[in-house]
Amino acid sequence: MSAVCHAAVAVVDRLPGSSTHVMHASKSGLDPAAYEGISVYFNETNSEDIEDIKQYHQRGRSLDSSHSASISFTFKDEDVPAPGSRSVISRAIQVPLANTLFQTGNQSTLSTSKWVLQPGSSGFSCLEKSEPASLAINLPGQSTTAELAKTTYNVPIFAVTPPRELGAAMGNIIRQLIFDKSVPASEELERALTEYFASQKLPQQALSVWALVIPRAVFSQLKEGQGPETSSDTIFQPAEPFKTGSDSWEPLQSSIIGTYIEAGAHMHRVLSGGGGWGQKRGLLSLDPHVSYNPEEEHSWSGQIEERFSEPKELAGVASPGDFIQFFVSPTNLSTPLPANDPGDNSNLAGDSLQRHVVSSSLVFGTTFSAIDETPTTWTSEASQSGQSDLIVSPHFGALSQQGISLKIERVSTSVPRSESRVVCQTKLDVPCMRLNRVTYNRKGP
Incomplete structure (x- = not known):
């Protein structure tokens, strides 16, 4: 044979x-x-x-x-x-x-x-x-x-903002966040990054930022401690995003990313945003792709103006009522x-x-x-x-x-x-x- x-x-x-x-x-x-x-x-x-x-x-x-x-x-x-x-x-x-x-x-x-x-x-x-x-x-x-x-995740990033509720979003464009009141999506992120550069004594420069999009149902599940191997106290307890004079990250936050993802959250690189005026004021654009398939890239071709001018509803990266949290990657990993x-x-x-x-x-x-x-x-x-x-x-x-x-x-x-x-x-x-x-x-x- x-x-x-x-x-x-x-x-x-x-x-x-x-x-x-x-x-x-x-x-x-x-x-x-x-x-x-x-x-x-x-x-x-x-x-x-x-x-x-x-x-x-x-x-x-x-x-x-x-x-x-x-x-x-x-x-x-x-x-x-x-x-x-x-x-x-x-x-x-x-x-x-x-x-x-x-x-x-x-x-x-x-x-x-x-x-x-x-x-x-x-x-x-x-x-x-x-x-x-x-x-x-x-x-x-x-x-x-x-x-x-x-199965474990090691993701060397740390949060610069807490999770915030989305007030307005369409496609891969984030327009408004809700905390105390509705604010342009980029406002809190810009403030957090300014504080980050000041704490590190660095000039303002290009920095990679990632957004973790947490569907509303997933957020509620984790907050109530019903997620896999987690508790709400660990995930949602306020934490100092960075320490003055230190560019380190906490291993705990790495495991939290894995907990989020296993429950149904998804991560996107922030492509552009901030500034602008009128309807474009404070918009954030997220990478809409979830895979490396060429056909997916073709389906997402289009500009910001097209996404907000289309009359039909788009199946997008995030929806109003979902939550979003922003993370940055440290310039060096002083913690293993x-x-x-x-x-x-x-x-x-x-x-x-x-x-x-x-x-x-x-x-x-x-x-x-x-x-x-x-x-x-x-x-x-x-x-x-x-x-x-x-x-x-x-x-x-x-x-x-x-x-x-x-x-x-x-x-x-x-x-x-x-x-x-x-x-x-x-x-x-x-x-x-x-x-x-x-x-x-x-x-x-």
């Missing part, structure tokens, strides 16, 4: 250290927790995974060669549902590939192939090869009741990113990790742009450990300079019918962020 093997090869920007490592970023703005090397994943493929690959083979390269290819990884874990129901949580992570134009002549490098080993043959023979525009791979979820899974944050979404409650051993580790995230890199700045994980080379097992992952996209679905498996619901779909493009997923097996009997 012949054996068939499917292979997928992709070039990404960097590889992450394992989720058990503490990650630092240097003052130069680089991310020494990102490495060069090869990350390999072996798995017995079922028919569903093979069908996914075939579908992407048929699509072929996108007509718009300016867009890089991407690869998506999906894994499913047992959920903690309401009594009498059964469900799983599906997380799909899209990773844009590295720009290899000057190395290979292609915008990105992604190939798939099918190989067969015939009885009596000494090696595999290639049956087919393709260069798809994108690829989806299903990774195995929890396989037994003895196996536990833990912990390997495992409190307040994460996991099914380890009440079970001691000391009774388990790591069976697999997945890490996906972002790294700084290669424009800041110098050959002497980067060191391998092996050299940092004092070894000439290093194999980290059982560990797999990828980092992108562009960011990653995350889609979370809750899939009900209750009889007689099953259904799925999208909990969250968002981009995560904060530099040095990590999404860690670790599975554990119980030790011994």
Whole structure:
């Protein structure tokens, strides 16, 4: 009987250290927790995974060669549902590939192939090869009741404003916030950033800002302490956004971001805003894209004027009644990113990790742009450990300079019918962020 093997090869920007490592970023703005090397994943493929690959083979390269290819990884874990129901949580992570134009002549490098080993043959023979525009791979979820899974987020940003209710918003444009009274959307953010620059003794300059949009129902759920592994006191307690003379961030806020996202909030980079007059006064424009698919970018083409002049209602990033909170990324991470944050979404409650051993580790995230890199700045994980080379097992992952996209679905498996619901779909493009997923097996009997 012949054996068939499917292979997928992709070039990404960097590889992450394992989720058990503490990650630092240097003052130069680089991310020494990102490495060069090869990350390999072996798995017995079922028919569903093979069908996914075939579908992407048929699509072929996108007509718009300016867009890089991407690869998506999906894994499913047992959920903690309401009594009498059964469900799983599906997380799909899209990773844009590295720009290899000057190395290979292609915008990105992604190939798939099918190989067969015939009885009596000494090696595999290639049956087919393709260069798809994108690829989806299903990774195995929890396989037994003895196996536990833990998903954590490390997002090195800190809040500069508290959550505020949206008074007016359309599409990806935020017009008014409500606290005490209605104010232009950019007013509080501009004031907070001015205070930030003053506290750091910095001249005012361009600064990356992210907005966390929290749907009204999610905000109420978390405020009442009904969210996954959280409490309202932890999330909504007022906190000093930054300390005078210090550019540090709190690890607690990193775990809070994960709690928000797992409950249904989504993050967007602030593209522009502030100033203006008349109807445009104080507007903020958010990145409307939630993935790195070229077709999504085309559907969002248009200017601010068009969005406010269209008579029909737009399905947008945020709606009046939702809440929004603004965050900034520190210029250096003087506090390390912990390997495992409190307040994460996991099914380890009440079970001691000391009774388990790591069976697999997945890490996906972002790294700084290669424009800041110098050959002497980067060191391998092996050299940092004092070894000439290093194999980290059982560990797999990828980092992108562009960011990653995350889609979370809750899939009900209750009889007689099953259904799925999208909990969250968002981009995560904060530099040095990590999404860690670790599975554990119980030790011994």
